[in-house]
Amino acid sequence: MQLFYTPDIVGDEYVLSREESQHAVRVLRSGVGDVLNLTDGRGTLYKAEIVAVGKECRVRVVSREEEYERRGYGLTMAVAPTKNMERFEWFLEKATEAGVDRIIPIVCEHSERRVVKSERCEKIIVSAMKQSLKAYKPEFDELTDVREVLARPFDGTRLIAHCERDLERIFIGDGIVRGGNTLVLIGPEGDFSRKEIEQAYAAGFKGVSLGNNRYRTESAAVSVAMIAAFVNGR
Numbered sequence: 001m002q003l004f005y006t007p008d009i010v011g012d013e014y015v016l017s018r019e020e021s022q023h024a025v026r027v028l029r030s031g032v033g034d035v036l037n038l039t040d041g042r043g044t045l046y047k048a049e050i051v052a053v054g055k056e057c058r059v060r061v062v063s064r065e066e067e068y069e070r071r072g073y074g075l076t077m078a079v080a081p082t083k084n085m086e087r088f089e090w091f092l093e094k095a096t097e098a099g100v101d102r103i104i105p106i107v108c109e110h111s112e113r114r115v116v117k118s119e120r121c122e123k124i125i126v127s128a129m130k131q132s133l134k135a136y137k138p139e140f141d142e143l144t145d146v147r148e149v150l151a152r153p154f155d156g157t158r159l160i161a162h163c164e165r166d167l168e169r170i171f172i173g174d175g176i177v178r179g180g181n182t183l184v185l186i187g188p189e190g191d192f193s194r195k196e197i198e199q200a201y202a203a204g205f206k207g208v209s210l211g212n213n214r215y216r217t218e219s220a221a222v223s224v225a226m227i228a229a230f231v232n233g234r
Contacts (some may be wrong), residue, residue, distance in 0.1 A: 038059070043066060076102040107146065160185040171211065
């Protein structure tokens with residue numbers, strides 16, 4: 001099964017973007033009469049028949065399936081991008097595969113990276129969504145100060161992963177509520193500052209650990225996405 005991303009699809013006929021058209025016609029050798037699988041990234045899976053090919057590929061929708069493989073839980077991850085951007089991009093790919101609703105790149109006191117190319121990150125997320133055959137595309141926010149994230153309202157459980165052993169923490173698997181909505185903060189490689197952790201606790205966040213092992217930022221973030229999927233039986 002090949003999946004094509006069609007975020008602005010409306011009605012029964014649609015013209016694929018030039019990039020998606022080239023993939024369908026030149027790479028997959030699809031032609032008139034063939035049926036493609038499309039998604040708007042908002043949960044709807046379409047089956048559409050090719051009606052014309054050329055520089056662009058025109059299709060006609062033959063069926064729709066809403067809330068395709070919708071997950072029974074919500075996960076938002078606020079993660080400090082790593083100095084090596086390739087590691088953060090690996091996290092974006094794997095978190096999308098595991099299942100995540102929203103990713104917020106954050107800037108913290110110990111952050112080594114304070115610039116993120118959102119357009120490239122979006123492309124990686126879309127590619128991972130298509131590769132893993134998902135109909136939901138995770139939202140990707142602009143780079144945000146962690147203090148702003150702490151101050152925002154959130155309807156669900158709020159967790160902050162950190163390495164301060166003298167502060168109360170629970171295991172991440174016990175903090176994620178099955179079927180619930182969870183926000184998890186993952187800090188930079190130097191961890192959150194003590195002040196940031198205390199601010200999070202004061203704002204109602206619970207401290208969590210990932211066990212006795214110490215992980216890189218991107219490894220910790222991927223582990224959280226996988227644990228959330230495991231807790232929810234995926």
